[in-house]
Amino acid sequence: MSASSSSLVVQVRGLKKSFGANRVLDGVDLDVHKGEVVVVIGPSGSGKTTLLRCINLLETYEEGSIQVDGVEVGFRDGPGGTRQHRGDRELSRIRADIGMVFQLFNLFPHLTARENVMLGLRKVRGLSAAEAKRTAEQWLARVGLADKFDSLPSQLSGGQQQRVGIARAVAMEPKVLLLDEITSALDPELVGEVLTVVQELAKDGMTMIVVTHEMTFARDVSTRILFMDGGRIQVEGTPRQVLSMTNHERLKAFLARIEMKHH
Amino acid sequence: MLYAIRSLPFLWQGLLVTLEVSALVVFFSLIAGVILGVGIVYGPPWLYWPIRIYSDFFRGIPLLVLIFFIYYGLPLFGLNFTNFGSVVLALSAFETAHIIEVVRGAIQSIPRGQNEAAKTIGLTFGKRLLYVIAPQAARRFLPPWINAVVDTVKGSALVSLVGIVDLMLAIQQVIGRTYIPMPLYVLGAVMYFVINYSLSSASRALEARFAYIRE
Numbered sequence: 001m002s003a004s005s006s007s008l009v010v011q012v013r014g015l016k017k018s019f020g021a022n023r024v025l026d027g028v029d030l031d032v033h034k035g036e037v038v039v040v041i042g043p044s045g046s047g048k049t050t051l052l053r054c055i056n057l058l059e060t061y062e063e064g065s066i067q068v069d070g071v072e073v074g075f076r077d078g079p080g081g082t083r084q085h086r087g088d089r090e091l092s093r094i095r096a097d098i099g100m101v102f103q104l105f106n107l108f109p110h111l112t113a114r115e116n117v118m119l120g121l122r123k124v125r126g127l128s129a130a131e132a133k134r135t136a137e138q139w140l141a142r143v144g145l146a147d148k149f150d151s152l153p154s155q156l157s158g159g160q161q162q163r164v165g166i167a168r169a170v171a172m173e174p175k176v177l178l179l180d181e182i183t184s185a186l187d188p189e190l191v192g193e194v195l196t197v198v199q200e201l202a203k204d205g206m207t208m209i210v211v212t213h214e215m216t217f218a219r220d221v222s223t224r225i226l227f228m229d230g231g232r233i234q235v236e237g238t239p240r241q242v243l244s245m246t247n248h249e250r251l252k253a254f255l256a257r258i259e260m261k262h263h
Numbered sequence: 264m265l266y267a268i269r270s271l272p273f274l275w276q277g278l279l280v281t282l283e284v285s286a287l288v289v290f291f292s293l294i295a296g297v298i299l300g301v302g303i304v305y306g307p308p309w310l311y312w313p314i315r316i317y318s319d320f321f322r323g324i325p326l327l328v329l330i331f332f333i334y335y336g337l338p339l340f341g342l343n344f345t346n347f348g349s350v351v352l353a354l355s356a357f358e359t360a361h362i363i364e365v366v367r368g369a370i371q372s373i374p375r376g377q378n379e380a381a382k383t384i385g386l387t388f389g390k391r392l393l394y395v396i397a398p399q400a401a402r403r404f405l406p407p408w409i410n411a412v413v414d415t416v417k418g419s420a421l422v423s424l425v426g427i428v429d430l431m432l433a434i435q436q437v438i439g440r441t442y443i444p445m446p447l448y449v450l451g452a453v454m455y456f457v458i459n460y461s462l463s464s465a466s467r468a469l470e471a472r473f474a475y476i477r478e
Contacts, residue, residue: 092385095383102376104376108395119384
């Protein structure tokens with residue numbers, strides 16, 4: 001990687017994570033630099049979603065290290081070189097700079113589209129109501145929802161809900177945006193409108209880590225593709241390198257399965 | 264019949280006592296129930312088990328036994344309460360146990376993704392609870408909570424057994440003087456019904472108010 005270390009946004013080292021006896025992440029190393037769009041692919045159970053969820057501490061990790069913008073996310077230094085779990089307040093401050101968009105949208109159903117975007121701006125960033133409203137409306141307009149400010153999530157289509165989800169995340173101006181299979185729950189005809197928004201964010205230089213099964217999107221938008229299997233990163237390279245790699249059996253089998261599902 | 268009408272001011276005094284007991288119990292049990300209910304969902308194990316045991320225990324014993332235990336039993340341990348104090352304490356302890364379960368159920372009915380989404384935008388625990396969880400939980404909380412309030416009003420009739428002149432005892436005393444039980448019991452039943460029917464109606468109105476929240 002030629003980028004200087006000052007532009008390193010996410011640094012993962014030796015990350016291990018188990019659910020009970022089941023090892024989900026088995027030593028993951030990953031560097032993500034400013035402006036990169038890293039797509040993570042792999043069969044279900046390969047650990048890719050868990051990797052994302054560790055980066056913003058929705059899952060805890062015991063072994064290894066995750067730094068976002070130079071700060072260890074899960075731990076702070078304790079006495080005598082030990083490390084201690086961070087408390088809620090510190091974690092919340094760190095999470096405010098890490099955006100996430102979910103497979104099932106997870107919009108707040110009691111709030112309008114505008115209020116969904118405003119909540120973090122008001123209660124975390126401390127913006128005034130007027131500033132938050134303006135910022136929220138700008139972002140909603142950017143994702144093509146200028147006519148849906150006052151709609152409740154239940155009144156929106158899946159694609160529209162997911163675009164609100166993206167607006168809610170990026171309005172916080174995160175240092176990195178985590179996208180967790182954000183089109184998997186959508187009807188096929190709604191996938192395009194969501195991916196177009198992500199593509200524009202990429203063009204604007206948003207740093208992203210994307211878990212997806214959309215190979216066309218991975219090929220066209222990503223700067224790098226990681227193939228995960230068995231809790232490890234098995235293959236890593238540019239889209240062209242990874243997608244044309246024919247000597248890696250598991251990758252080949254995975255790509256063939258994905259291909260079949262889409263035809 | 265004239266007697267019954269003349270006794271109305273006396274019954275009115277009894278009704279006020281019923282309402283006073285109920286209001287105090289609803290107030291105390293709401294505060295304690297919400298705090299302990301939040302504790303049982305989000306608290307560490309050392310907090311979970313005491314609350315769990317409390318809730319199961321107090322829901323499992325008859326209210327009357329609880330009232331008698333506090334009024335007649337606790338003085339043995341040097342803890343003396345007035346009859347009014349005993350009753351408010353007993354009813355509050357009993358209703359708190361129920362409200363803990365109502366709060367727990369309401370919070371746990373909200374999909375986990377809601378809390379996660381609130382975390383990812385950087386909201387701290389208190390703000391997640393206040394702005395994301397509570398508004399959604401309120402809808403599930405209200406109907407069973409109103410039921411608990413209705414139960415409290417009805418249950419407060421038991422205070423007559425430790426000599427407090429509430430609506431129930433007032434009725435019985437008037438019957439004792441007039442020997443006309445039926446009209447007075449009917450009158451008393453109507454008064455209880457009016458209170459509780461208003462509460463149920465309020466509950467339905469509130470449910471309709473929250474009906475817009477759909478996942």
